[in-house]
Amino acid sequence: MSAVPRYLLSVYGPAEPTEFGAYPSQEAMLQAFADTRAFNERLQRDGHLVFADGLEPATTATTVDGQGEKTALTDGPYLETKEHLGGFWVIEAADLDVALALAAEGSKACRGTVEVRPFRTEESVRALLAS
Amino acid sequence: MTGCTVEQAITRVHHEEWARVVAGLARRFSDLDVAEEATAEAFAAAAERWPREGVPPNPGGWLATTATRKAIDRLRRESQREAKHQAARIVYDSPPEPTGPVEDDRLRLVFTCCHPALAMEARVALTLRLLGGLTVPEIARAFLVQETTMARRITRAKAKIKAAHIPYRVPSADDIRERLAGVLAVVYLVFNEGYLASEGDEPVRVDLTDEAIRLGRLLRTLLPDGGEVAGLLALMLLTDARRPARVSRTGELVTLAEQDRGAWDRTLIAEGNALVRERLEAVAAGGDPPGRYQLQAAINAVHTNAPSARDTDWSTIVALYDHLMQLDPSPIVRLNRAVAVAEVDGPGVGLAEIDRLAEVLDAYHAFHAARADLLRRLGRGGESRAAYDRAISLAGNPAERAYLTRRRDQLAG
Incomplete structure (x- = not known):
């Protein structure tokens, strides 16, 4: 358990975004982008940031299944839901309390609900293999 | 030996x-x-x-x-x-060196078991297992679920704590008030599940009330300065003190007004009163204003100190409910306040207040039971009967159903 725990912070947004993405107006969009940028800089400065980015709308996704003899391609996201992954952060945090506090800040900055999920660790993979 | x-x-x-x-x-x-x-x-x-x-x-x-x-x-x-x-060599964490003042490990365990990232039912189950030492079958029985369901619930919660790195630590000063409120809510839920058993055949499940009080005492030992910790313990003690008089020999609920006050447990009342007094003095000396548990404990102390329902200081109870409503303006608090108002200003005034809650509390048996009682006192027998019928159909507790049925059947006409 020597490595710092990593978490995926995912933000969900509407499947059919407006012309301003998930935001009601252009000002709101620009403000959210600015706040998110500032939040990302803070993550970077405090040594939490591993990676962060936003995604194009889910309508641009292609789903691939390469398990069969012939690869199957489907236009669109894997799950048909009302909300889709819109962006995410991968962060390092000492524990869940730290990750949750950062997620709350990120949620406020990007104007979205954030799901916090831990990554597997070397230790948990080992336990999985042993079970 | x-x-x-x-x-x-x-x-x-x-x-x-x-x-x-x-x-x-x-x-x-x-x-x-x-x-x-x-x-x-x-x-x-x-x-x-x-x-x-x-x-x-x-x-x-x-x-x-x-x-x-x-x-x-x-x-x-x-x-x-x-x-x-795998050839991988396992490396155990060496125990972290204590940095601050020595903390009781049990307090860390309390905050881990009651972590807000866990579902309420998971917090309750973990708290009873890891802090209370109840077995999985005991906890399953207490919550009327299958043993395998309860075992899975506990296993899943422990797995989340481990995988998500929920810390084993007492929260920082900034967070402790909110986090402690979450811990107290878990303990009070266990108590109420025992005291107001909403399902099953037993009117009171002593295993749960006893366990909640034990947890309350443990928290009091760990956090002797916590006003709400003292308040919750006092509230549970003063409520539990009335348990011997609360269900009749025939298995019927006995309301506060009709209880044999001589059967109340004076030792528990004395302990609860001492805690309430301690908090009153602390607040008077400039401590934090009382929270919801301290106010509810004070309300219960007024009841347990009264020689009879008639000789109860209902005005003080209404004043305490007014205070409580500022912290928690929930319909249930308003309902309880209205019942006290009926004692001070008469059943008509109480009923008018209760009727304002009709929409939100329509599915709550105690709302209809309180209405039925006030309608009865106002001589509105037909409406009272209808309200009793509704209360009986919604009440899950067998002793409460028995009481409500008898009251309904006593209505003239």
């Missing part, structure tokens, strides 16, 4: 030491699973050996040592098993 006294000694030591042993192991091995199972094994060893060998002079120390040995054995076995799959 006879078998009986050893058994009693084991029960007592179980109450006193279980949480301490689990908490100590959890810190040392950073693993709740290991802590729980090693502790259970140590108690099983005690149950087997103490009747033969006698109770050791320091039972807590014996259990902690035995449990630590069991935990190390277990980790060794696991690391050997893992070694077969």
Whole structure:
């Protein structure tokens, strides 16, 4: 358990975004982008940031299944839901309390609900293999 | 030493030491699973050996040592098993060096079990298992779910704590008030589930009320300055003190007004009153204003100090509810306040207040029971009967149903 725990912070947004993405107006969009940028800089400065980015709308996704003899391609996201992954952060945090506090800040900055999920660790993979 | 006294000694030591042993192991091995199972094994060893060998002079120390040995054995076995799959060498966390003032490990365990990232039912189950030392079958029975369901709930919660790295730590000063409120909510939920058993055949489930009070006492030991901690313990004691008078011999609920006050437990009342007094003095001396548990405890103290329902200081109760409504303007608090208002200003005034809650509380049996009673007192028999019918159909507690049925059937006409 020597490595710092990593978490995926995912933000969900509407499947059919407006012309301003998930935001009601252009000002709101620009403000959210600015706040998110500032939040990302803070993550970077405090040594939490591993990676962060936003995604194009889910309508641009292609789903691939390469398990069969012939690869199957489907236009669109894997799950048909009302909300889709819109962006995410991968962060390092000492524990869940730290990750949750950062997620709350990120949620406020990007104007979205954030799901916090831990990554597997070397230790948990080992336990999985042993079970 | 006879078998009986050893058994009693084991029960007592179980109450006193279980949480301490689990908490100590959890810190040392950073693993709740290991802590729980090693502790259970140590108690099983005690149950087997103490009747033969006698109770050791320091039972807590014996259990902690035995449990630590069991935990190390277990980790060794696991690391050997893992070694077969992978050559990776397991590295155990060395216990973190204490940095601040020495904290009771049990307090860390409290905050981990009641972490807000866990669902409420998971918090309750973990708290009863890891702090209360109840077995999985006992907890399953208390919440009327299958044993496998409860076992899965606990396993899943422990797995989340481990995978998500929920910390084993007392929250920082900034967060502690909010987090502590969450802990107290878990304990009070356990108490109410016992006291107001909403399902099943038993009107009061003493196993749960006793356990909640035990947890309340533990929190009081760990956080002696916590006003709401004292308030919750006082509230539970003053409520539980009335338990002997609360259900009649025929299994019917007895309301506060009709209870035999001589049957109330004076020892619990004295203890609860002392806590309420302590808080009143602390608040008067400039401490934090009272929270919801302290106010509810104060309301209960007014009841337990009154010689009869008639001679109760209802104005003070209304004033306390006014205060409570500022903190928690929920319909249930408003309902309780309206019942007290009816005692001060008459049933008509109380009924008018209650009727304002009709929409939000329509599915709540106590709303209809309170209405039925006030309508009866106002001589509106037909409406009262309808309200009793509704209350009976919604009440889950058998003693309460029996009481409501009798009151309905006593209505003239």
